[in-house]
Amino acid sequence: MSELKQIFDTINLGLVIMDRELQVRHWNRWMARCSKIAPEEILGRRIFDFFPMLEHHLSFQRNCKSVLAFGSYAFFSQKLHHYLFPFPPANSFEVKFEQMQQSCTMGPLRDESRAITGLFLTVEDMTENAANEQRLIEMNSQDALTGVYNRRYLETRIREEFGRHRRYSRRLTLIMFDIDHFKMVNDNHGHPCGDFILQSVAGAVAARIRVTDCLARYGGEEFSCLLQETDLASGMLLAERFRRQVEEMEHNYRGTKVRITISLGVSELRDDDTLEQFVKRADEAMYRAKTGGRNRVCPEPERFELPFNSQLIAAEGPLAGERPFHS
Amino acid sequence: MESELQLIGTEEKDILQEIMNIAFGNAAAELAQVINIFVVLSVPYIRVLMARELPEYIKSEVTGCDSVSIVEQDFWGDFQGNALLVFQSGAGRELAFMLNGDDGIFEPGVTDRFESEILMEVGNILIGACVGKLAELLGDVIQYSPPKVLIENHANDALPQNFFDASCSAIILKTMFRFNDKDIGGFLFLVASHESIGWLKGALAKFMAQYDE
Numbered sequence: 001m002s003e004l005k006q007i008f009d010t011i012n013l014g015l016v017i018m019d020r021e022l023q024v025r026h027w028n029r030w031m032a033r034c035s036k037i038a039p040e041e042i043l044g045r046r047i048f049d050f051f052p053m054l055e056h057h058l059s060f061q062r063n064c065k066s067v068l069a070f071g072s073y074a075f076f077s078q079k080l081h082h083y084l085f086p087f088p089p090a091n092s093f094e095v096k097f098e099q100m101q102q103s104c105t106m107g108p109l110r111d112e113s114r115a116i117t118g119l120f121l122t123v124e125d126m127t128e129n130a131a132n133e134q135r136l137i138e139m140n141s142q143d144a145l146t147g148v149y150n151r152r153y154l155e156t157r158i159r160e161e162f163g164r165h166r167r168y169s170r171r172l173t174l175i176m177f178d179i180d181h182f183k184m185v186n187d188n189h190g191h192p193c194g195d196f197i198l199q200s201v202a203g204a205v206a207a208r209i210r211v212t213d214c215l216a217r218y219g220g221e222e223f224s225c226l227l228q229e230t231d232l233a234s235g236m237l238l239a240e241r242f243r244r245q246v247e248e249m250e251h252n253y254r255g256t257k258v259r260i261t262i263s264l265g266v267s268e269l270r271d272d273d274t275l276e277q278f279v280k281r282a283d284e285a286m287y288r289a290k291t292g293g294r295n296r297v298c299p300e301p302e303r304f305e306l307p308f309n310s311q312l313i314a315a316e317g318p319l320a321g322e323r324p325f326h327s
Numbered sequence: 328m329e330s331e332l333q334l335i336g337t338e339e340k341d342i343l344q345e346i347m348n349i350a351f352g353n354a355a356a357e358l359a360q361v362i363n364i365f366v367v368l369s370v371p372y373i374r375v376l377m378a379r380e381l382p383e384y385i386k387s388e389v390t391g392c393d394s395v396s397i398v399e400q401d402f403w404g405d406f407q408g409n410a411l412l413v414f415q416s417g418a419g420r421e422l423a424f425m426l427n428g429d430d431g432i433f434e435p436g437v438t439d440r441f442e443s444e445i446l447m448e449v450g451n452i453l454i455g456a457c458v459g460k461l462a463e464l465l466g467d468v469i470q471y472s473p474p475k476v477l478i479e480n481h482a483n484d485a486l487p488q489n490f491f492d493a494s495c496s497a498i499i500l501k502t503m504f505r506f507n508d509k510d511i512g513g514f515l516f517l518v519a520s521h522e523s524i525g526w527l528k529g530a531l532a533k534f535m536a537q538y539d540e
Binding site for chain 1: 362448
């Protein structure tokens with residue numbers, strides 16, 4: 001047995017050699033083990049006979065053609081494609097993925113006259129890396145208590161959306177809100193009850209937003225919600241819905257019934273904004289909602305400062321009949 | 328920028344420019360024909376520089392965008408060096424359509440998170456086609472390292488200086504590319520390593536000999 005053949009069959013990597021018609025010429029033990037297809041079954045047959053899904057796999061088709069036409073190297077990243085061959089994950093305890101996550105590469109094989117006679121394919125099991133990466137991403141972007149995004153992730157998203165606003169003039173609105181008198185909840189009912197309320201408020205608001213929106217715990221009892229393709233008026237409407245929903249909730253923590261309210265501020269991104277100004281205006285609007293009596297929604301000030309009261313009336317519009325802002 | 332080094336003569340430079348022009352034309356034609364990728368490549372341009380001047384050169388050539396991402400791939404045969412693809416920041420998201428096809432094989436959000444993966448895939452295709460066709464005309468066979476993203480969304484005027492061995496001189500082959508139906512483009516720089524310049528001169532002479540006979 002040649003040295004190369006020994007490596008071919010013991011390496012911890014799937015190795016396949018195919019001719020120009022994509023008929024399998026070599027199929028190593030790793031591939032046989034994962035696919036449960038023995039070399040003698042597949043040798044001389046087209047890869048599509050055993051893996052018909054590859055016939056419609058855009059990248060697989062394109063990469064094969066590009067390797068055979070240009071003699072170039074090609075690859076399939078696990079992050080984009082997840083896998084090429086539908087194999088079960090090798091470790092059964094890793095239930096995050098239904099299929100083994102794979103990183104694959106491809107390259108040309110030439111004969112003595114340098115003509116491309118076929119191609120090789122390597123398959124690497126990336127399931128464990130992908131699972132670790134997913135865990136890291138979750139830990140890095142989620143708030144552990146409430147399960148909504150954390151502040152770090154929100155700030156990244158604001159930065160990205162900010163760029164998109166600049167390039168395509170997309171509208172972007174931010175709601176900031178804070179649970180009223182949260183300290184009293186903690187003092188009167190204990191921190192576990194406070195945590196429970198944070199979770200149920202976050203859950204209730206999260207259920208009301210689109211997947212493209214981003215709800216995050218900004219810190220303590222303060223939350224932010226970033227709304228794509230949304231103007232100030234629509235942001236105000238949504239904020240009012242949050243407010244009403246939370247007001248109507250009764251939190252039942254181990255027999256203790258607690259009701260709470262939230263105060264909200266809304267800002268819309270302006271063309272000449274900096275990131276900080278955009279966030280600061282929502283924060284200031286929320287502060288005005290607090291000082292104005294809590295359990296209410298305040299918009300950012302209009303560009304040309306109006307007296308405090310007339311601003312609220314002007315921006316409140318459709319909600320005027322539903323809720324007295326100046327009670 | 329220092330005066331151009333005399334690594335290759337004016338005539339050799341003209342021939343190389345001509346060969347590149349043909350090679351990149353072939354690459355674009357085959358990309359369209361074989362894998363339905365439509366790319367326009369500008370008439371290539373050649374310069375001889377010290378490698379340490381490269382960041383400054385890229386900065387001066389790549390205008391119109393504040394920050395860039397660079398995909399790098401090494402290639403080796405008799406002709407060897409590095410290929411650098413310079414994209415403006417955010418191009419990956421726009422290029423996802425090329426890999427994604429009409430059916431949208433990627434799940435939503437993936438193309439935002441893995442912009443660099445898309446740049447590498449698109450870059451690999453473009454570099455493979457251009458370098459492959461150039462090598463073919465010069466009678467060489469090339470192998471490639473996997474591509475890597477050298478720089479992601481980095482300010483264009485603050486590129487790191489340590490791209491290459493600073494003392495190395497290099498022939499820089501530059502072309503601009505643009506994907507036909509999208510307003511996305513960038514620059515392709517091929518940096519021929521110092522070691523392969525001797526071979527390159529021989530290959531250029533051989534290429535010309537076909538016509539002299």
